[in-house]
Amino acid sequence: MARKRTSPFEDLVEVASKLPWWACLSLAAVSFAVLHVVASRPPMPVAGPEQIGEAAARGLVATMAMFGKYILAFAFSLAALISAINSLRQKKLYQRVEARKGTQALNEMGWEDFERLVSEYYRRSGFQVAREGGRGPDGGIDLTLRKDKETYLVQCKQWKAYKVGVKPVREFYGVMASRGAAGGYFVTSGEYTEEAKGFVRGTNLELVDGRKLREMIDAARTPSLSVERRKEVAVARPATPSPACPKCGAEMARRIARRGAQTGREFWGCSRFPKCNGARQIEDQGEKEPAPLSDPPTPDAPTQSMPTTKPCPRCNEEMRLRQFQSGSRSGQYFYGCTTCKKGWPADHHSS
Structure with missing residues (x-):
């Protein structure tokens, strides 16, 4: 179906509404101030026939600026209102899904939600x-994520009727490679075929199905719940x-495991971390000595035996140590090659 033709004003509002509402208001204020200065310039005096054209052009610019300052300010203000409404709807939608159990809520919503x-x-x-989608239920990059100077791409597929095959996953990986993304997430409300799962194995692309997305949303609630629990415990006991x-032998501090078998649980961690990764279990019995953890939570920093760079097994160019920022592999390290756009597990054998 062909896209409905729109005016430049509508296109401007649509593009600007993808920005945060405060950014839209800032653009409205800046555009109004700049164009007001241009429109307030005095008319150019004409001393001779040769200056008529220049004076007319200057007057035309001032006239356009006089109307433009109101048009742009209104457009950006309207975009700010739309952005604020969309942000509020997005938060309420997330809260509704967060409050429900299972994947049924994911299957009931449309592709935009x-x-x-x-x-x-x-x-x-x-x-x-940054949202880049919105043109239809299937196409292109939907979200661009930025964190720690790295860019990650996301494609969303609200497919509950059948499994996502290897073709769209392969195409998405090609877009990731062309843009030089540090990683990518392909998210669907349904499932993936075994061929698609095999394709991403050993790459910097992660597949997130409906069940895994539900687990990620549930797990995201753990830190806030843990904070509330710690406050309750602090009041209830000395x-x-x-x-x-x-x-x-250094003093230890209470920490929360961010991944591994003890995710979300408190433990005693060495105050000298990451130089020392000593850990103990937290015991509630008053006089009992906390026991050392046989399998301490995985630290959030690479170990000394993990080099920051190493040659790529495929093209022999330099790979850099990177870290998954979200999903089931959040916190895990991998080596990413910027030349052949291939990812390798951090525990891969040394070249």
């Missing part, structure tokens, strides 16, 4: 999110003395 839901999840995960680190 599904894209808004995914956008809100990554925004809450600490990314700067502070527990910090034990000594079993490795270096």
Whole structure:
């Protein structure tokens, strides 16, 4: 179906509405101020026939600026209102899905709401999110994520009737390679074929199906719940003395495991981390000495044995150590090659 023809004014409002509402208001104020200065310039005196053309051009610019300052200010203000409404709708949508159990809520929504839901999840995960979709239920890059000077691409597919095959996944990976993205997330409310899963194995592209997205939304609630729980515990009982680190003897501090088998749980972590990764379990019994963890939570920094660069097994060019920022592999490290656009697990054998 052909896209409905729109005016330049409508296109401007649509593009600007993808920005945060405060950015739209800033553009409205700046455009009005700049064009007001241009429109306020005095008319050029004409001393001879040769200056008539220049004076007419200057007068035309001043006239356009006089009307333009109101038009642009109105356009950006309207975009700010639309952006604020969309942001509010997006947050309410996320809260409704967050309050429900299972994947039924994902299957009931349309493709636009599904894209808004995914956008809100990554925004809450600490990314700067720019929406590029909105033209239809299937096409192109839907979201661009930025974090720590790295760019990640997201494609959303609200497909609940059948599995996502390898073709759209391969095409998306090609777009990632052409843009030089640090990683990508292909998100669907349905499932993936085995061929699609096999294609992304060992790459910097992660597949997120409906079940995994539901788990990610549920897991995102854990940090806030943990904070509330810690406040309740602090009021209900006296502070527990910090034990000594079993490795270096330094004082330990309460931390929360961000991944691994003990995700969301509190533990004693060495205050000298990352130089020392000593950890102990937190015991609620008053006199009992906290026991060292046999399998301490994975630290959020690479180990000393993990080099930051290494040669690519495919093209022998330099690969850089990167980290997944979200999804089931959040926090895990991998080596990304900027030449052949291939990703390799961080525990891959040394070249």
